[in-house]
Amino acid sequence: xxxxxxxxxxxxxxxxxxxxxxxxxxxxxxxxxxxxxxxxxxxxxxxxxxxxxxxxxxxxxxxxxxxxxxxxxxxxxxxxxxxxxxxxxxxxxxxxxxxxxxxxxxxxxxxxxxxxxxxxxxxxxxxxxxxxxxxxxxxxxxxxxxxxxxxxxxxxxxxxxxxxxxxxxxxxxxxxxxxxxxxxxxxxxxxxxxxxxxxxxxxxxxxxxx
Amino acid sequence: xxxxxxxxxxxxxxxxxxxxxxxxxxxxxxxxxxxxxxxxxxxxxxxxxxxxxxxxxxxxxxxxxxxxxxxxxxxxxxxxxxxxxxxxxxxxxxxxxxxxxxxxxxxxxxxxxxxxx
Numbered sequence: 106x107x108x109x110x111x112x113x114x115x116x117x118x119x120x121x122x123x124x125x126x127x128x129x130x131x132x133x134x135x136x137x138x139x140x141x142x143x144x145x146x147x148x149x150x151x152x153x154x155x156x157x158x159x160x161x162x163x164x165x166x167x168x169x170x171x172x173x174x175x176x177x178x179x180x181x182x183x184x185x186x187x188x189x190x191x192x193x194x195x196x197x198x199x200x201x202x203x204x205x206x207x208x209x210x211x212x213x214x215x216x217x218x219x220x221x222x223x224x225x226x227x228x229x230x231x232x233x234x235x236x237x238x239x240x241x242x243x244x245x246x247x248x249x250x251x252x253x254x255x256x257x258x259x260x261x262x263x264x265x266x267x268x269x270x271x272x273x274x275x276x277x278x279x280x281x282x283x284x285x286x287x288x289x290x291x292x293x294x295x296x297x298x299x300x301x302x303x304x305x306x307x308x309x310x311x312x313x314x315x
Numbered sequence: 316x317x318x319x320x321x322x323x324x325x326x327x328x329x330x331x332x333x334x335x336x337x338x339x340x341x342x343x344x345x346x347x348x349x350x351x352x353x354x355x356x357x358x359x360x361x362x363x364x365x366x367x368x369x370x371x372x373x374x375x376x377x378x379x380x381x382x383x384x385x386x387x388x389x390x391x392x393x394x395x396x397x398x399x400x401x402x403x404x405x406x407x408x409x410x411x412x413x414x415x416x417x418x419x420x421x422x423x424x425x426x427x428x429x430x431x432x
Contacts, residue, residue: 128383136390143394150398151405155415169345176341184334187373191326200326243416296374303365306341307358311348 111282124286131290135297138261142301145257149250149308156243163239163247164312166231171222172310175215179299182211186269190292198276198283205273208295212266219259251309258305261298269295333372340365 117123153160189204230238232252233245272291275281344361347354371377376384 125380125383128379129386132383132386132390136386136393139390139394140397143397147398147401151401154402154405158416173341173345177338180334180337180341183337183369183373184330187330187333187375188326191330195326197326241416293374296369300366300369303362303369307344307348307355307362311344311354311358314348315351315354 112284112286120284120286124289127286127289128293131293135293138297142254142257142304145250145254146304146308149254152243152246152250156241156246159241159243160247161313162241163244164309165314166229166239167251167310167312168222168225169310169314171218171225172306175218175222176302176306178211178215178218179302182208182215183296183299185211186292186295190288193276193283193285193288196283201283201288202273202277205269205276209266209269209273212262212269212295216259216263216266219255254305255309258298258301261301265295265298329372333368336368337365340368 112123113120114123117126185204185207189201189208192198192200192204226232230236231248233249237245237248239245239248268291272281272288276283276285281287340361344358344365347357347361370387376387
């Protein structure tokens, strides 16, 4: 049986339709995620509108170098993920697995840099609470949103790293055929997590830099 | 996903071209934040262009079935409803009810004649 035939599942007549089915499923999930992150963005927008000066003061304290490096890492990981999907469609097994492994490593590097950034933030006391170093008190709103938004994003990314790693492993061990349409679902989730960081970057790291 | 990637098609060209565009836009976003202007709207526009590029060309919405594109657009529409409804409340409140430290000129300072309702 060919790899393509082994990938085909009931009730799909062909692999393209099966890929479409995977896409519909994952996009419905992504829409629920859009509304989840959208609520956080909305909270940010409301508080930034109400307390523009506090957000200006608080935003200047984020580590823009870490945020920028992490943006570069995620943009690159989206490219390696896209190449992995296209290689899978062409049954280029080695390329697909290497690109998935690269994607996982880039995601892991993001998490390491994020951890370093968190330790820097904590060392500066930038965690909302009694001894918060910034004034006015509404600066804590910015930092509360910073921790929640970047924390939830990091959890999503960590899940993505795990899924990509497992997927690369099952392709390598030939548990799944190389042309498995499931890679479309993995890739769409990964790109969405990248999307969230693209939006978080100006909201959290580019405030009050001039 | 589309059928655009068949056999004998260069799988590196499109993703790497998009990567160059995304990195340049990311640098433009970073650089514009250091210019002496209120850069947030510009930063958000650049971020939106990056997301559009990513969704159309890397997530391949441009080559996807109409149903998938419809789902993506529906998500954005619901998101816009959430923002529109929330801000229609916050931004239309009278100054004293609005809270926050926005300049007074930016809030709606008018007496509402409740008897008219």
